Amino acid sequence: MDRLSRPHSRRISPVVAAAAAAALLVAGCSSGSGGKKADEAGNNISAGKATTPRMTVALITHAAPGDTFWDTIRKGAQTAAAKDNVKLVYSSDPNGPNQANLIQNAIDQKVDGIAVTLAKPGAVKGAIAKAEQAGIPVVGFNSGVDDWKKQGLLEYFGQDETIAGEAFGRRLNKVGAKHTTCVIMEQGQVALEARCAGVKKTFRGKTDILYVNGTDMPSVKSTITAKLKTDSSIDYVTTLGAPFAMTAIQSIADAGSKAKLATFDLNKDAVGAIKSGKIQWAIDQQPFLQGYLSVDALWLYKTNGNFSGGGAEAVLTGPAIVDKSNVEKVAQFAAKGTR
Template sequence: MALVAAVLVLTACSEGGRVKDPDTGDGTAGDNSGYTIAMITHETPGDSFWDRVRAGAEQAAKNTGVDLKYSNDPDAGKQAVLIQNAVDSRVDGIATTLVTPDALAGSVKTATQAGIPVVGLNAGIDDYRRLGVSMYFGSDETRAGTAAGERIAAEGAKHPLCVIHQAGSVSLEARCEGVRSAVPDTENLQVNGADDAAVVSTLQAKLQQDPSIDYIVSLGAPIALDAGKAKESGDSQAKIITFDLNQETAQGVKDGTIEFSIDQQPYMQGFMAVTSLYLNLKNGNDLGGGEAVLTGPSFVDGDNIGQILPFVQNGTR
């Protein structure tokens, strides 16, 4: 899917987001910019998705001479504290996920009031403007869910099970709502995504209880692997689709154990979030258009997995 350009209205002030000497570098790879940018996410430890987000951010920081401070916590209150800590340390810019926007609103406001430019990534596409965040890099999750639902509906889906692995995540709920818009009998199932064994056992029990489930919609690559284990232990014939990729799920698409993935290109999200902050701080650059920059959704299936798999294995897709 083509990227949709978006406006980046960021303010560089004398507090956070201070303007640097324009002679500190020429903007090329290896520029010693001297900026400090904090990236704060809701990463659950062990979720390989975030390795790609962070890898993209680190490459962008290397290219531009940025000192990248990465931190994460899946607990919304603790993520808000991490944002406040970044403000207190007077970083030059902040990139943050907005998976629980209301819980983060106060700390984000503190950052913008301090003159620190803030961009959103990965989660919060429907809320970033309301929070005063100037830019967003990620997928339109409602559109992604709808696209997935329409595809499986065309394949005959009647009763998909949409597995939500993080409570309160607006992005995951939007995906399931999108699927339901195309397949009305879609059922949501809440699991603890931080505990793979618990996910497997919960899915096993659900599949045994309801054999009419014909598709398992995993909202994250590790959950797709758990779904595969749950299927192996029972008689379910449910097909598995997933959002996002890691090496194992990409191989599953190639092998046919996973029907397809809806990819949002997390490496690009991390890379663009850091790069956009750098360009604004250094040159006052804006990305025009007024809308979020979309990094997905994009289908990965048997037709294109051969092209994409090497990049997944390299950790950049």
């Protein structure tokens, strides 16, 4: 699929982090016997699974109840945890102070590592500092590409949302769009705000921002429908998550609008809608990879002292555009819930 990145960016590909993990595994795996061997770092690996001492990782997100996007991140994290002999403890809360409390709970449980999203970085800053003071390594993922270094996190895995938004805006120009409404399902969430800001920056047409309550899908549907009924000049609806795109399809029909739809993020339903032409394209940030790399990175750091990007550069997992030209390549993975 098409890769989109800022020219001369020093941020590195996820391949670098994955290669480090693969090097440890290949060094320690038996060539067909399925037996146990020690890698060069002295870590025992049996049948492709680490037998290093059991460690506990807390994965803490800002997921709202019912948002299926996070299921894919959890699958990635669970896959890495199974490989690395990690006990994974997952928790989430869209409320910033509550998310900070979850970080404190992880500190109190004396976990070996924390992977956290920085959707509302100011709210969790103090809790992250306490984790670092307690000697617990912390990595960021999904949200907070502009804040992770400021807060002293070890690594970051995710998409640069500004770059993604700018790519989306250029795509709108390419298809000749004139007026889009960018639907934000959580006001003040830095990644979502950055996406729409990026769209507005590069899109030569008019960009409206429409805030909806992402935890109430019937309300999302009615709000988008009302917007389209009020303004017939809107020719593209921009949604920031696959479930919201599927709801927007219904809104467009209910409003009798001729607007087309494009979205950020994927799931199985969105892939089907791209095939049928109900969604024109999606920006894929590869959430499975974000979850996987976050857990694997903490294991690598604990067992071998590795960290990606020299501690100064984020590992970018997106953006990539999925449309009719390449959706079949993604569909087989989406069917398994990993894209």
